[in-house]
Amino acid sequence: MLLPYVLVGAILFVLGMIGFITRRNLIVMFLCTEMMFQGIIVNLVAFGRYPLNGVPTFDGQVFAVFLIAVAAVEAALGLALVVLLYRNKETLDAGAWKLLKDE
Amino acid sequence: MPGIASWVERSVRAAGEWNLNGMSTLLVIFLVLGATGLFLALPGTRGGWRPVGMALLVAAGILLVFVLADFALGRELPIWFGGCALVALFAATRVITHTKPVYSALYFVLLIVAVTGLLLLMSAEFLAAALVIVYAGAILVTYLFVIMLAQQARLAPYDARAREPFVGCVAGFVLLAIIAAQLLVAPSGVGAEPTVEEAAGTVEAVGTLLLTDYIIAIQLAGLLLLAGMVGAIAIARRQAADSTPQNGGVD
Numbered sequence: 001m002l003l004p005y006v007l008v009g010a011i012l013f014v015l016g017m018i019g020f021i022t023r024r025n026l027i028v029m030f031l032c033t034e035m036m037f038q039g040i041i042v043n044l045v046a047f048g049r050y051p052l053n054g055v056p057t058f059d060g061q062v063f064a065v066f067l068i069a070v071a072a073v074e075a076a077l078g079l080a081l082v083v084l085l086y087r088n089k090e091t092l093d094a095g096a097w098k099l100l101k102d103e
Numbered sequence: 104m105p106g107i108a109s110w111v112e113r114s115v116r117a118a119g120e121w122n123l124n125g126m127s128t129l130l131v132i133f134l135v136l137g138a139t140g141l142f143l144a145l146p147g148t149r150g151g152w153r154p155v156g157m158a159l160l161v162a163a164g165i166l167l168v169f170v171l172a173d174f175a176l177g178r179e180l181p182i183w184f185g186g187c188a189l190v191a192l193f194a195a196t197r198v199i200t201h202t203k204p205v206y207s208a209l210y211f212v213l214l215i216v217a218v219t220g221l222l223l224l225m226s227a228e229f230l231a232a233a234l235v236i237v238y239a240g241a242i243l244v245t246y247l248f249v250i251m252l253a254q255q256a257r258l259a260p261y262d263a264r265a266r267e268p269f270v271g272c273v274a275g276f277v278l279l280a281i282i283a284a285q286l287l288v289a290p291s292g293v294g295a296e297p298t299v300e301e302a303a304g305t306v307e308a309v310g311t312l313l314l315t316d317y318i319i320a321i322q323l324a325g326l327l328l329l330a331g332m333v334g335a336i337a338i339a340r341r342q343a344a345d346s347t348p349q350n351g352g353v354d
Binding site: 001002003004005006007008010011012014015016017018019021022023024025027028030031032034035038041042045046049050051052054055056058059061062064065066068069070071072073074075076077079080081082083084086091092093094095 | 167184191207211215221226259261292308
């Protein structure tokens with residue numbers, strides 16, 4: 001039963017990646033990175049539950065706990081940056097920042 | 104050069120082998136349907152085609168049930184797994200295709216709940232609870248605050264059109280095809296049921312591991328959270344160059 005979980009995790013990751021590439025709203029792009037994290041979490045727990053030697057461990061779940069902590073930090077910093085960028089240009093369009101300099 | 108040639112030869116032979124067991128055609132149809140449907144369903148100028156894209160995605164979802172059943176290697180797929188997986192993928196698709204960011208965030212909550220169901224099926228109870236509390240409870244509320252702070256009343260032009268939807272869909276589904284093809288050629292021992300009766304991932308089981316083997320790592324995670332919090336406050340309080348100072352001009 002490992003492979004169906006891995007496939008679902010892979011599809012979640014790929015959907016997040018497609019959203020990150022194609023959407024232009026900064027907030028939706030950040031949501032898509034969180035979606036990629038979800039795919040990874042499913043994979044980590046599945047690999048911990050169905051290891052090759054047949055003895056399940058909790059290391060995958062511990063790894064996922066750290067992943068959640070990192071995701072929380074990333075969301076806090078990312079959203080703070082989004083707020084700062086929005087105050088500067090009054091837009092959430094990622095394309096508005098492609099020059100990376102003051103006009 | 105001979106390395107590349109032998110790699111190509113091996114790949115072609117592997118492709119021929121996994122073409123024989125009959126499930127690869129199903130997988131290819133699923134990938135093509137999904138890519139086409141997602142391309143049409145992403146927000147863009149092709150307004151009339153979006154329902155077609157949605158219909159193609161629904162068809163891909165129905166196909167996915169059979170693909171997953173094939174990946175279960177002959178064992179019966181639990182109906183809860185199929186349900187949770189389909190709800191998760193439906194929510195994920197809506198997150199990236201919806202033109203209103205508020206609805207994207209709310210569909211993301213649905214995605215979290217479905218992923219929680221998947222984790223419970225793997226008896227990761229503590230992680231499931233933590234995921235709901237941290238993601239649906241804390242992170243998504245922050246997202247909603249920012250969306251309500253920054254969102255315009257009507258549909259913004261950058262939400263109405265996707266950037267390079269064709270390139271994005273092709274890149275994503277080529278990656279997915281590579282991963283799925285590798286899963287198909289997995290050796291027979293991979294993914295077998297645990298030989299030992301598995302214990303549930305309760306707070307006690309995970310917490311004991313966290314506070315013994317991973318004690319340094321969890322201290323570092325706390326440090327990272329503290330640094331992230333300080334950084335977020337510092338960034339968010341900085342005034343934009345041309346805006347009037349607030350909070351008594353703190354900066």
